[in-house]
Amino acid sequence: MSTVNIPGLTERDSKHLWHPYTQHKTAAKPIGIVKGEGALLWDENGKQYIDAIASWWVNPYGHSNKFVADAIYRQLTSLEHVLFGGFTHEPVVSLSEKLVAILPDNQKKLFFSDNGSTAVEIAVKVALQYYYNKGEKRTKMLAFENAFHGDTFAAMAASGISFFTEAFKGSLIEVVRIPVPTAGNEEESLRQLTEMAATGEYAGFIFEPLVQGAAGMVMYEPEALDKLISVCKKYGVFTIADEVMTGFGKTGKYFACDYLNEKPDMMCLSKALTAGAIPMAITTFTQELFDGFYDDDVNKALFHGHTFTANPTGCAAALAGLELLQSDEMQENLVRINRMHHAFKDEIENHPRVANVRVLGVIVAFEIKREGNEDYYGDFRNKLYDFFIENGVILRPVGNIIYILPPYVISNELLVNIYDTVKLAIEKIA
């Protein structure tokens, strides 16, 4: 594979650029990537990397996917963008029809924005304004401990990873946290949620369904979430499934909510939505929520919007992505990767340094046993990260948790290569 050689990207970067989640004084310099194809990336020195986390969970169908690129090109050369206030267009109408067909059947209305955080922001605003419009005082939200819902203000308020939000504590809406219903914690989680919901002070409950991504792929059972949702229904607390990470096949089904009997009132979609190519997000709603804003009084409207709302090119990418996701080939990939992950789990789970191996869909995660607690971005985590990069595998451990979430198009050979590198790390990194 030949790569374009652009010298000095790393050096040029450090002059003007500020990276996400990065302490620039202590962090290693970023790696200049010049090409991507399938599950592989190449840096400016020609070194190859396996993208074992689908570039932060966005890239399901492979880098530089030709089918997606062609769809984007066709859209760019017919209608690249048009305002969505007072106008509409074919890609967004088609996308709404195709998405509603696969969403839980109570999801009827779609509101577009640009990223996962704004999708969450809109869901929280809708929950709060719904009750405001009705003249009912419900101003608080419920969320899980260690949740991650994004970095804008309402999303931060809903997030429970403390060092992400510490500096803004005083400026956030009130969110009460309940325990995640992981094995053994189901009853306590349900008890605390019921106690809060029954007060009538809460507008909504936001959660990452079945898998808490940023917390380190923490998993819990659909039965437990079903119980929480049904309590919320009883007390008029709107449920918001943040499927920004889990959506579009990651859990083996189109959405994590497809494992549930209960249905959420709202869903947040982004990341893999546009096949990993263009920033876009959607918040989806029940008819009931939409109707809470439908009135002769203009002040009851949702006064929210973004310049690039429902950008046609983003919609074209999403339509191409949906077509790929629904293809037999991609559905077979999901089954294949899950089977490979289970075989890997069987192989490592009795290793004395390995704990809590868990698999759902294309996600496998486990902990490396250590004394004491691990910092999210601590030394041990950094050693692991560096080891993987040295060995040409992009993985971002969370503390002592290692997880793999590859693009669905990854070959078995590359998957085995990732597993082998992880097994080496289990042996070597103390």
Ligand SMILES: *Cc1c(COP(=O)(O)O)cnc(C)c1O
């Ligand atoms: C990544 C993520 C977000 C935030 O999305 P951005 O596009 O990074 O703003 C929100 N919720 C979940 C569950 C996520 O994984």
